[in-house]
Amino acid sequence: MSNIKNTPSNKSFLNDAGNRSLIFQIILLAVVVFVGYYLFSNLQANLDNRGISTGFSFLNEPAGFPILIHLVSYTEASTYGRAFLVALINTFVISLLGIILATIIGVVMGLARLSKNWLVARLATVYIETLRNIPLLLQMFFWYFAVLAALPVPRNSYEFADFLLNKRGIYSPNPIAQDGFGLVIIGFIVSLALAIGVIVWAKKRQTRTGLWFPAYWSALGIIIAVTFLFFAAAGFPLEFDLPQKSRFNVTGGMVLPPEFVAVLVALSTYTGAFIAEIVRAGILSVNWGQTEAARSLGLRDSMTQRLIVLPQALRVIIPPLTSQYLNLAKNSSLGAAIAYPELVAVIMGTTLNQTGQAIETIGLCMLVYGSLSLSISLFMNWYNKKMSLIER
Amino acid sequence: MKSNVCKLLSTAAVAAAISTGAAAGTLDDVKAKGFVQCGVSQGVPGFSNADDKGNWTGIDVDVCRAVAAAIFGDAQKVKFTPLSAKERFTALQSGEIDILSRNTTWTYTRDVSLGLDFTATNFYDGQGFMVRKDLGVESALDLDGATVCTEQGTTTELNMADFFRKHNMSYVPVVVQKADEAVSAYDSGRCDVYTTDKSGLAAHRTKLKNPSNNIILPETISKEPLGPVVRHGDNQWKDLVTWVMYVQVNAEEMGITSKNVAKVKADAKDPGIRRLLGAEGNMGDSLGLNADWAYNVIAEVGNYGEEFERNLGKDTALNLPRAINNLWNNGGIMYAPPVR
Numbered sequence: 001m002s003n004i005k006n007t008p009s010n011k012s013f014l015n016d017a018g019n020r021s022l023i024f025q026i027i028l029l030a031v032v033v034f035v036g037y038y039l040f041s042n043l044q045a046n047l048d049n050r051g052i053s054t055g056f057s058f059l060n061e062p063a064g065f066p067i068l069i070h071l072v073s074y075t076e077a078s079t080y081g082r083a084f085l086v087a088l089i090n091t092f093v094i095s096l097l098g099i100i101l102a103t104i105i106g107v108v109m110g111l112a113r114l115s116k117n118w119l120v121a122r123l124a125t126v127y128i129e130t131l132r133n134i135p136l137l138l139q140m141f142f143w144y145f146a147v148l149a150a151l152p153v154p155r156n157s158y159e160f161a162d163f164l165l166n167k168r169g170i171y172s173p174n175p176i177a178q179d180g181f182g183l184v185i186i187g188f189i190v191s192l193a194l195a196i197g198v199i200v201w202a203k204k205r206q207t208r209t210g211l212w213f214p215a216y217w218s219a220l221g222i223i224i225a226v227t228f229l230f231f232a233a234a235g236f237p238l239e240f241d242l243p244q245k246s247r248f249n250v251t252g253g254m255v256l257p258p259e260f261v262a263v264l265v266a267l268s269t270y271t272g273a274f275i276a277e278i279v280r281a282g283i284l285s286v287n288w289g290q291t292e293a294a295r296s297l298g299l300r301d302s303m304t305q306r307l308i309v310l311p312q313a314l315r316v317i318i319p320p321l322t323s324q325y326l327n328l329a330k331n332s333s334l335g336a337a338i339a340y341p342e343l344v345a346v347i348m349g350t351t352l353n354q355t356g357q358a359i360e361t362i363g364l365c366m367l368v369y370g371s372l373s374l375s376i377s378l379f380m381n382w383y384n385k386k387m388s389l390i391e392r
Numbered sequence: 393m394k395s396n397v398c399k400l401l402s403t404a405a406v407a408a409a410i411s412t413g414a415a416a417g418t419l420d421d422v423k424a425k426g427f428v429q430c431g432v433s434q435g436v437p438g439f440s441n442a443d444d445k446g447n448w449t450g451i452d453v454d455v456c457r458a459v460a461a462a463i464f465g466d467a468q469k470v471k472f473t474p475l476s477a478k479e480r481f482t483a484l485q486s487g488e489i490d491i492l493s494r495n496t497t498w499t500y501t502r503d504v505s506l507g508l509d510f511t512a513t514n515f516y517d518g519q520g521f522m523v524r525k526d527l528g529v530e531s532a533l534d535l536d537g538a539t540v541c542t543e544q545g546t547t548t549e550l551n552m553a554d555f556f557r558k559h560n561m562s563y564v565p566v567v568v569q570k571a572d573e574a575v576s577a578y579d580s581g582r583c584d585v586y587t588t589d590k591s592g593l594a595a596h597r598t599k600l601k602n603p604s605n606n607i608i609l610p611e612t613i614s615k616e617p618l619g620p621v622v623r624h625g626d627n628q629w630k631d632l633v634t635w636v637m638y639v640q641v642n643a644e645e646m647g648i649t650s651k652n653v654a655k656v657k658a659d660a661k662d663p664g665i666r667r668l669l670g671a672e673g674n675m676g677d678s679l680g681l682n683a684d685w686a687y688n689v690i691a692e693v694g695n696y697g698e699e700f701e702r703n704l705g706k707d708t709a710l711n712l713p714r715a716i717n718n719l720w721n722n723g724g725i726m727y728a729p730p731v732r
Contacts, residue, residue: 047507049625050485050507050623050624050625051505051507051624051625052485052505052506052507053505064550064553064554065549065550065553065565065567066549066552066553066563066565066567067565068564068565068566068567076553076554076557141573144577145576145577145580148577148580148581148582149580153581167580167581167582168539168564168582246537247536247537248527248535248537248538248539248584249537249538249539249564249584251537258582259566336544336569337568337569337570337573338568338573339541339566339567339568339569339573339574339577341567345544345567345569348478349478349544349567349569350544350549350567352478353477353478353544353546354501354549354550355501356481356501356502356505356506358481358482
């Protein structure tokens with residue numbers, strides 16, 4: 001201890017901290033690469049031994065099987081690659097709609113649980129505690145089979161105006177654009193520009209003079225009024241294909257199948273219950289003094305919540321909210337159990353069975369869920385940074 | 393530190409050398425562990441179904457029991473792995489099971505590109521449609537516009553699509569992950585039609601709320617030869633499974649049953665029968681089995697006809713006719729090469 005000296009003899013190559021850490025990192029990298037290579041070559045050798053064909057060329061083969069819900073054109077003659085695209089879109093759509101609905105439900109329920117109204121607060125508590133504690137798969141089966149059991153067969157459909165409701169889904173008139181519909185789209189774009197203009201003007205005026213203007217309601221009014229004006233000017237270029245009862249099913253119109261509804265309801269109410277608790281925690285984390293200060297400035301309760309409490313609560317809410325969004329996107333794979341044709345059902349189910357390409361199909365699915373989750377995560381991190389407290 | 397790295401690398405190299413050697417001798421493995429690991433369904437009455445005590449029965453289960461009887465002289469030396477339709481091939485490929493006996497259709501793609509070998513057919517089936525009586529449908533050709541339920545991971549999806557396309561009919565497909573939920577969806581009225589192999593329709597009909605209110609349409613839209621599957625490349629094991637099944641068919645043809653087999657073995661003058669039952673010579677040797685292997689199969693499990701009647705025949709809930717599965721000299725196509 002007594003004679004620690006910086007003698008040059010101790011400064012051999014291996015005693016240098018930088019060199020040591022470099023060597024360790026090179027060794028670690030070599031081990032990782034070796035293990036990866038070993039696993040891959042072992043896999044290749046075993047697949048070859050058993051005569052199992054490999055590769056992604058099956059994506060160009062005709063798939064031959066039908067898919068219930070497809071938002072891009074798809075027939076049995078389409079390729080496996082096309083089927084993959086259809087499944088991918090179905091997964092994206094259900095995740096996106098689920099996230100939006102779950103957020104709305106979560107915010108409403110979170111606020112309701114904090115309500116001073118005894119009944120509202122208790123109802124919210126019952127909702128949250130029930131849905132959080134029942135496995136999601138059971139809830140999906142519940143919605144699917146409960147909905148199917150409650151509704152009538154197509155012949156005895158419930159009818160409201162031109163809408164039909166039965167075991168096969170919700171049927172609505174299908175709007176078909178006629179000549180001149182382009183004008184309506186132009187009208188919509190014009191109204192959108194006007195609406196944005198109003199919002200920007202209102203904000204500037206408020207910063208300058210402090211005067212408040214109901215910008216968002218006015219913007220909505222402008223969009224509806226201007227679009228309708230263009231629609232009328234073009235001579236109402238829209239016709240409806242009405243749903244008709246036929247021998248087995250309802251033909252014509254647009255249909256929302258029960259599988260889609262059940263998956264969406266199950267995903268958004270389940271995740272909504274978790275989000276409600278996150279919202280409640282976020283709001284409770286904002287000091288009560290903030291509310292008192294806002295009230296003493298004369299702000300109404302709704303403005304206090306919207307302008308003072310929520311923006312501060314969001315900082316606490318966003319990080320755990322991100323994991324709920326990720327959960328929802330991954331949980332959408334449970335839709336396979338009740339015939340919603342998403343990625344797991346179409347690729348890891350039918351495609352895997354027909355082609356036998358287990359490693360390729362499961363790899364594809366892992367890649368998709370991985371990148372879906374990463375993009376949600378990246379977006380939410382960006383939003384978190386934007387909302388976080390900027391200290392001056 | 394240097395020596396540690398050397399150790400690590402050499403350990404990895406040894407591990408690599410060990411694990412790349414693929415095991416080919418399934419029979420030796422089975423003899424060593426003392427039982428046959430058999431992949432079956434998660435519950436199809438008559439084919440492979442477990443009762444409330446966990447005893448498996450069914451015509452597919454009997455294939456594995458017969459193989460166990462041939463090897464060990466004891467039909468109980470079988471362990472069962474229930475598999476979903478989409479897990480089944482991976483379980484066999486990876487060596488988790490020795491035989492896949494799970495109402496599996498023999499198709500070109502499965503035989504040539506999955507690293508599998510089909511042995512023989514133990515049930516000739518075909519895909520059909522089940523509808524509710526009150527729909528008033530009498531033929532599958534009346535199904536234009538219908539909603540069709542089926543389960544995933546089988547050949548039925550493709551057959552159904554081909555059938556509707558061929559007849560230029562439209563339909564709405566509802567493809568559910570597991571058979572039980574597909575049947576529930578049909579039973580609850582989500583679909584007009586439920587489609588799968590006809591034997592499966594008969595089996596699942598017994599589970600419906602009101603079985604007699606449902607009919608199976610006359611059309612058979614596909615050929616579905618069902619039978620056990622083994623891994624590609626182990627010819628000895630494939631021969632064994634194949635010939636256990638052939639022996640059962642031959643036994644029915646010769647009139648040998650589980651009840652009279654002991655008497656036949658004692659009394660038989662026919663050298664063919666004496667050879668088969670191990671009273672003369674050793675036919676089992678080249679399969680790696682004892683001389684009395686065929687005797688054990690028939691004594692413990694019975695001939696093919698007994699197997700069929702016990703699991704699918706008139707006295708069961710399925711009540712399937714022998715029809716095409718009868719012996720070749722009895723109006724069916726069940727035919728086995730001779731044992732000699």
